Amino acid sequence: MDDRRGRARRSIRHRRAGRPRRYAALATGAVGVLAATLLGPQVPAATAAASSATAPIATACPAELTAEATCYAGRDANGAGYTIALPRKWNGSLVVHAHGGPDLGAGSDPARSAGDLARWSVMVEEGYAWAGSSYRRGGYGTRMAAEDTENVRRVFVARFGRPAATFVHGQSWGGDVAAKVAEIYGAGRRGPYAGALLTNGVLAGGSRGYDYRVDLRVVYQYYCRNLPRPTEPSYPLWQGLRADSTLTTAGLRSRLRECTGYDLSPAERTALQQRNLDDILAVTRVPERALESHLRFSVFTFRDIVHQRLGGRNPFGNQGVVYSGSHDDAALNAGVERFRPDPTALRDLSWDSDLTGAVSIPVLTLHAIDDPTAFVAHEAAYRATLRGARRDGYLVQSFTAESEHSGLSDAEYATSIRALDTWVRTGRKPTPGSLAADCPAHDRRYGTGCFYRPGYVPAPYATRVNPRPGGLSWPVLTAAQERALSRIEGVGIAP
Numbered sequence: 001m002d003d004r005r006g007r008a009r010r011s012i013r014h015r016r017a018g019r020p021r022r023y024a025a026l027a028t029g030a031v032g033v034l035a036a037t038l039l040g041p042q043v044p045a046a047t048a049a050a051s052s053a054t055a056p057i058a059t060a061c062p063a064e065l066t067a068e069a070t071c072y073a074g075r076d077a078n079g080a081g082y083t084i085a086l087p088r089k090w091n092g093s094l095v096v097h098a099h100g101g102p103d104l105g106a107g108s109d110p111a112r113s114a115g116d117l118a119r120w121s122v123m124v125e126e127g128y129a130w131a132g133s134s135y136r137r138g139g140y141g142t143r144m145a146a147e148d149t150e151n152v153r154r155v156f157v158a159r160f161g162r163p164a165a166t167f168v169h170g171q172s173w174g175g176d177v178a179a180k181v182a183e184i185y186g187a188g189r190r191g192p193y194a195g196a197l198l199t200n201g202v203l204a205g206g207s208r209g210y211d212y213r214v215d216l217r218v219v220y221q222y223y224c225r226n227l228p229r230p231t232e233p234s235y236p237l238w239q240g241l242r243a244d245s246t247l248t249t250a251g252l253r254s255r256l257r258e259c260t261g262y263d264l265s266p267a268e269r270t271a272l273q274q275r276n277l278d279d280i281l282a283v284t285r286v287p288e289r290a291l292e293s294h295l296r297f298s299v300f301t302f303r304d305i306v307h308q309r310l311g312g313r314n315p316f317g318n319q320g321v322v323y324s325g326s327h328d329d330a331a332l333n334a335g336v337e338r339f340r341p342d343p344t345a346l347r348d349l350s351w352d353s354d355l356t357g358a359v360s361i362p363v364l365t366l367h368a369i370d371d372p373t374a375f376v377a378h379e380a381a382y383r384a385t386l387r388g389a390r391r392d393g394y395l396v397q398s399f400t401a402e403s404e405h406s407g408l409s410d411a412e413y414a415t416s417i418r419a420l421d422t423w424v425r426t427g428r429k430p431t432p433g434s435l436a437a438d439c440p441a442h443d444r445r446y447g448t449g450c451f452y453r454p455g456y457v458p459a460p461y462a463t464r465v466n467p468r469p470g471g472l473s474w475p476v477l478t479a480a481q482e483r484a485l486s487r488i489e490g491v492g493i494a495p
Helices: 003-011 110-119 121-125 142-160 173-185 211-224 249-260 271-284 288-309 329-335 343-353 377-388 410-426 432-446 479-486
Strands: 054-059 069-075 081-087 094-098 129-133 166-171 195-199 363-368 395-400
Touching: 054 081, 054 142, 069 110, 081 110, 081 121, 081 142, 094 110, 094 142, 094 173, 110 121, 110 129, 121 129, 121 410, 129 142, 142 166, 142 173, 142 343, 166 173, 166 410, 173 195, 173 363, 195 410, 211 249, 211 271, 211 288, 211 329, 249 271, 249 288, 271 288, 343 479, 363 377, 363 410, 377 395, 395 410, 395 432, 410 432
Parallel strands: 094 129, 094 166, 166 195, 195 363, 363 395
Antiparallel strands: 054 069, 069 081, 081 129
16 A cells, blocks of 8 residues: 555544553563563574664654654664554553565665554554564565564563563565464463464465466566567576566566556557557456566565575476466467476475464454455465364454555554454454444544455455465465474575
């Protein structure tokens, strides 16, 4: 979502004079950031600390929270920047946020967590403390991001004491990260997390969750033949881009326009541009408004995954996929580039980012039905994953008639975190109907609308994304397989 739209929506809020304190006084005591006395399993030491840790230092809050909270910033022992907000009328509980992306910068950008605090300031306005990590580096690494998310929770506990309850929230790729946090660290009563909120999450994991972008990459090149051009060095498309390519996002945009005229009016496109655009959209089922962003991911993020994280090995495949919907499917299927994944690369990407479904804390999801980026079918994959792990009793899913990916209605976020909190404290499990019924009371404060569709059930993932052979069962990675892989030295993606 455009951040300007988010700011405009927040500007119409009115603020209440106070909020009820629902929890007892917090436990206190001096605790080291990574001391064994902190709750939850210990995070393995990073291979190399990016910088010395810095304790939380008071900093300016986003404009939305200036009158409502005190904010802090610092870096953890691995060099990950973080931002913390403590409401002046704190209800005693904490929301730990996992951001999406992944961003592709080399280092940790502290502005990321500060921007996320502004975007999800609704959590603080609801009385929850908030903590978010910018992760220790850019680029792909779900388990790394999960570890950094857990680390910022420990930083919070060391500085402010143990919260009455801690919830992990993630949106987009951050939904995958937060779901991984719930699996690794959220060990029911023994763990530090009481519940998880996953919004517009990439919940099919990495080994299947990007198959439609693999399809886009090869289908685009079949029609456009400009990435690479015939005059440029060739490379297999599963790389996304050559490691040493100097192509920029602006250059990619220019090539996309050249081939499809995607950002031109239909009257301005040539007949060939229009046919190329029609065929690409029909075959991949990528929404036209999100075509450029999906192509960027299949180029630049794939390059990061392959060259920076997997040592040049290929985790992707499209053998056996039958493409349809074009003006000539036979020619497309005969001419499109085909490849199989390297088994060790697929293993490492799967271990890093696929979900086992082995959760033991309440999980509430919220997803826009018309999300153009993380298709709502990701929720079907997640439901099947938890059902396959026999943990679907911990899951409640909700859906809204919205069409944005990066931001949903603040009234719905408030409804979701309150419902999850109530579920944890009382055992009263929400339903899609109860969420829809509760939302208008929150919307009287935020004025951003309630768009729940209680009766909606997403179709199976394979109806939206071309399945690969053998790719219909869930979970992709079982908890037993995860434990076995964890004993292999060097498995996964290095932090």
